[in-house]
Amino acid sequence: MDAATATATSASALRTAHERFLTSLGTPEGVRRLVADSWQRCAAGGVQPDGGRLPPLRGTAEQLAAYRRTHPLVAVLPLFRELLGAGAADDGHVFAVGDTDGTLLWVEGDTAAVERAERMHFAEGAVWSEAQAGTNAPGLALELGRPVQIVAGEHYSAAAHGWSCAAAPIRDPGTGRVLGVVDLSGGGTIAAPPALAAVRGAALAAEAELARKLTASAVLLDPGGRVVRTQDASRPGRDGAVHLMALGRDSALLECDGRVHRLSPRHSEIVVALALEGRGVAGDRLAVDLSERELSPSTLRAELTRLRTVLGPALLGSRPYALLSPVRTDFADVTSLLAEGRVSEALAGYPGPLLPRSDAPVVVEQRRALEQQLRGAVLGSGDARLLRRWVDAAWGADDAPAWQALARALPAGSPQRAAVAARARALDTESTLLPRLPQVRRHAALLQRSGS
Template sequence: MDASTQPLPSALRAAHERYVTAPGEPPQVRLLVADSWRRCRAGAVRPDGSRLPPLRRTAGDLAAYRRDHPLAAVLPLFGDLLGAGAADDGHVFAVGDRDGTLLWVEGDTAAVGRAERMHFAEGALWSETQAGTNAPGTALAVGRAVQIVAGEHYSSAAHAWSCAAAPVRDPGTGRVLGVVDLTGGSTIATPPAFAAVRAAALAAEAELARTSFAPPVLLGPDGHAPSRPETGVRLAALGRDSALLEYAGHTHRLSARHSEIVVALALQGRGVTGDRLAVDLSEREMPPSTLRAELTRLRAVLGPDLLGSRPYALLHPVRADFAAVAELLAAGRVDRALARYAGPLLPRSEAPVVVGHRRALEQQLRGAVLGSGDPRLLRRWVDADWGADDASAWRHLARNLPGGSPQRAAAAARAHALDTAFAVPPQAVRHAAWLQRSGS
């Protein structure tokens, strides 16, 4: 269940009141939130809003800390992707460090002022242990993108808000550097807001990877770099349900579950606990024995030199097709990104980490194609299985073709037909169409 299918805010607040006033009452909310509430109760977080998050840093030392923080390099990128939209839509966007301290809070002036009254402000600590269930803090706690809607916040001081946040990782080590967040009204509790935040985090990671310096190469006596056996991993998971993994001269076609595990490990970077991996793979509670059995079988396929445990990790650098698309988009190479995009990531997978990344990458690519105004790219998008039922893309194509062109009239007619035929979200239409065409 995602935030778009959550009960109304009044029902969430009633569930919150039952939980905090009745000891032993099981939380009647989705699993992600229920687990967070239990952590908050165990940590003695106050649910009544009487204790606001502490202001951890003053303006003076915050300025120096922000200047040297790794995410300072991608703040302009966050501003381009989220800042203007937040200001126009009455929202706030924030960037925090790995501990949950908010480093930058920007957006609509009135919204920023309201947020400051609950200490959602620069220098405040919004970790889950200090602020209760909230998107930045909970995203850092579970290591993945999350949405928190209204009464899902553990502190009632935040019940008027909804938020979506995603951790940002060092592309070289997988270590969490911080978190990016959108906070505002009910429109934040929607798939597009979640996709925007996830896409911003991916774009930031791609930009950090692009601008980081490679380690020096040690030359041999002949002045050339010594030859080394290829130890990297190539992973293809776009447009296919069985991922292909190439390593040490062998190609493995993975099962659906093993594909999800490998993609999750590639997305999370280096090192993930079994508990977190279980949450990434299923909204339902997964018994530890089930996950261990799957990982044992996967290790038998890949070998112990590739799949590590405690924590679980892929032990060699991974070059994934979905990461390559994100990097090309971050570099502004929309044409190359579209050419590399073979379809949705593991299209039939329902693993939360895969679904979130699949939606975010498609949203990012689609936005870049539509924003380009290039009829050639738009035509390639609507000619593909995943874009054939995208009414907005057909409208953009019609708008950017020469006036009087028969193709322009045909594109406009196709857009109109799709508008009248479907009454569900466009992304859901595109994904269902892809599954149908690919033999589901």
């Protein structure tokens, strides 16, 4: 059943399906599969279905204004206004642009519709992720990574049952990373195919415009999708900034001067070690960082000579060995987000352990420290959605304390709570029979053995 079919479903039938699900918390019936799955996630995450708790507002108006000025989608806002704004105003609808967390950055359109939307906190600065607002098109488009439509009673929150919406994610043309979402919201006509085609077309047009701009400037984004560096492509490497990506991969990627280098596992270890040292390191110290066994100076010099051939002498210096340009790393990004208390963004920016098969002491130490910080933040958050993402990942699948924390975080009436608690008990029993490594480190060890 698609959105057009759902539109033909009577409002009373959708309301009945919604009430039946909230009463029984079983498998939703009479709704589309993507809606049923979303309702179950909302129930497991403790989203209020009666509309009594509206989506939260993010920061102050001044903070939002500052955030919007640096967001990459500000560059295509005029395009959205041209493609969607006039039509939304004429048809009594609103269009919205949000970031990767579902925070609405701009909400514009028909004045009366904008005012009506504000009453349910569909307003600039409000967080309309699925986890905060329940089933809705912007949140679900971000959750699934594809365009979606949500019709009236398909919304999980009763506050939005008078609305229909269509939304599409917008991706960075350089990396494929989702930058945000564009949405049309309004009456029943939004549930028709032309509305979905309109937001899909607007998203594709925005991506094409961003790709065009990338030919004039190289844009580097942080895990939250914000611009952290803009470099004039006509003068490559002018600011000397370098971006290193080493999480969840054995061969690190190093971006420099508009080029991306895929490093060998040993060169990945060296670059990570130099990035951690910052100001440079002597050869004997670097040798200790890279291996518990004695690494001869000639072997190390040979590896560094080969690495210098890849990176160029302008980036890799010697006496001491150092990266000669500022380096931004994905593992430092995660650490910074954790320090700011932005656990959801940190977890979203963590595709896996740092160089998981590496046994270089400096890498192992940094990998363990980051894993411990992230795991502690997730468990300490008490957030069912974050805990679910943790245990669903390979490195958290056998983490008994995380499963226990998830069981405590789920609502008492949730059908998933018993299953989660049973999984936690099974893992706890297993841990009494087998010597137990911290779960994240066990995952890295398994990866090491599989590659040997």
